[in-house]
Amino acid sequence: MNRTLIRGATVITMDALGDLPCADVLVTDDKITQIAPKIHADGALLIEASGCIMIPGLVNAHMHTWQTALRGLAANWTLLEYFQKMHAGLATVFEPEDLHIATLVGALNQLNCGTTTLVDWCHNNKTPAHNDAAIAALLESGIRAAFFHGTPKPDPKPGEQPFWAVPHPRTELERLLKSYQGRELLNVHAAVLGPHYSTLDVALHDFQMIKALGIVGSLHQGGGVARTPEGWIQLEAAGLLGEQINIVHGHALSDAQLQRFCDLGMSFSVAAENEMTQGHGYPITGRLRRLGKAPSLGVDLESVMGGDLLTQARMALGMQRSLDNFEYRLVHDSIPPTSTVSTREALQWVTVEGARMLGQLHRIGTLAVGKQADLVLIRSDDLNMQPVHDPVNTVVMQTTLANIDSVMVAGRWKKRQGRLLDVVLAPKLAALQASGKKIVSGLGWVVPGF
Template structure:
């Protein structure tokens, strides 16, 4: 497992050179383009060459005939700790999500529950081709909960960033409550565990804490060299957030290290402020539509000069794979104004996600010198132009192979070194205990009106 920009050390006995040969290459790099038949050479975990044909001498060969070879997906915002309750929130409004997931269930999470959710959730994402993921962790009830969440990510063989959020035990979505100031010591402690790009501040405010607290929290993040990710939207159950972006700009909180999550309902002039500051925006189309945040702002963001990234968001309400997110976001925007193409959305799920995580020089495209984080998809007809198929018809069942920094973590449709049945059993036991303690029916019945 690797955090952020860390590279895994070469394993004893693993070939220093690997040639992924004869696939349909969708590089995501305009300088490389797409290859109907191409090879990708990996040396010491990095992409060494991409070309129609490369010499095989001295390399372990991975036969990619009949496969689409693409950069791994990047999920820029996922509440992974909630994985055990996948599907529970299919019918939830945002108010119901706050009342059930955050208000009723979260207080009963133990550190081991967080660990199991993060471990299974990260493995689930990896198996569907998400090679890089930002875990937006807002269940830090104690320092032990945060440590357990990190441990779950460490044990999953993917590239992860940990978004630490200091929401207190009494917080619930839309409450407007805050855990108070004073996150510096805990954030510094987490920083010691996660050097480099491995730690992100998942900001409580300004919608869930005061502006003064928000300013103080960002100052701590800047001192520690951290990126900042923050929810801003006008969905039901939140403070309106009117002119939040403008107020953040007035306090010097917007720059290229800032990612706005959602952004629904932000006015045109405030979108321009984000673009001018170099901020990124993470769009979660499935959750935004289902929970009443408003239309995903993908097209408006692009018009403002912001190329967004994509994210899954909360696990009870959405699927865990990027294909579903791509399909929803693409279909909605095409229905609204036909302003974006399948290739645009493919870029949102890869290189723009990498940029939102501060890793654009490391992952997100099949570019010489970047880490070899790549995915092989089964392609029934190798002559089909693949980008449209990936966006409109892709699904996790097509993911044949996944490589992280050149190391195979999934081959021939099977995750390597993972006992999924045993892990699932432990997660289900955890889920049932939490639900029973909270008095929540796991079939979704009895949810509060919202």
């Protein structure tokens, strides 16, 4: 039995205990076993955390980690350019080793930024070897991961069916479930096309598969005209919608559809910064809030922006406040009397709601006795953080990567005192750079300075 006593932090539990100005947290093996103002635990490893704010480990609810070696390359692309240049272009030259190094470095960076659970939405996996390489990287990184098995989206070659007419490869998904499901820090789910990007027959096949296998099914919604506009009606009529379905983005859904999906318990993951950058439309955060629901948040694409999830919380919060403020001014011709969205809600989006999306809120997403010891220590005595008047405000609005001191996953420190543990980064970064250069040059592209 291993015990760690973390002493004297300001603890934001996001749970029934609320916020504790100065408290101790006892971790036994992989679980939180006590949270109290003062804990005596003889023999436990003592970690002094005065000057720190403790929060639950962040949950990145949507990220295409295979694009880590292409960081920044797509920063000026719209969604249409991204479809053509990424999925029909760069993605086609990825080998298993490219997925491995991108996923490994991407996952390590998530740990470095305070993310303890990563939803890896992998849709550039044309062979079983690609899937195994990506999963091996997640396991090597030590992050808690949900591998969402997707499918590539190249332009069809002569004589081939287009990707939108091909059912999800159930046999391969079942192989992955048999091989990996139930690992300590890994779960396998399905990243399907959904009715916006597939034929009705494919959507029905994929949603029936999700229900039969008892896993979460996640899909993109939005980005142009739907291939099967009536698909959602058919899927609901077949009894295939419910808590197991996660919609990413959610654009092009009517108010009536959104209401119905919320009533059915479906979850929604927003990628606010990328949605604004690439032309998806305004994030649906406010539309969900009006229905009494909350989104989870994801980084989405490191080929476009950085991987810091707290930045995504700020972006989503700022955009929704801006929309609400603008709407109020149109009606009342004055500045609103107060903000519509709180920083606590934004922190909930990157903790509680991500856990809920995965069906894991009983295990992660908050700090509570009996839950997994996934937690983050943030240096609140740093130059950019002082003075702390409200710890939640400080976490959401002031914190940067430089303040992420320590990260624990399932009772194991993955980062301490500002440094990742048990990893030598230099050779991995060299391999990532080589992979990125190979991928870009494989299409005859020349990137200045690359």
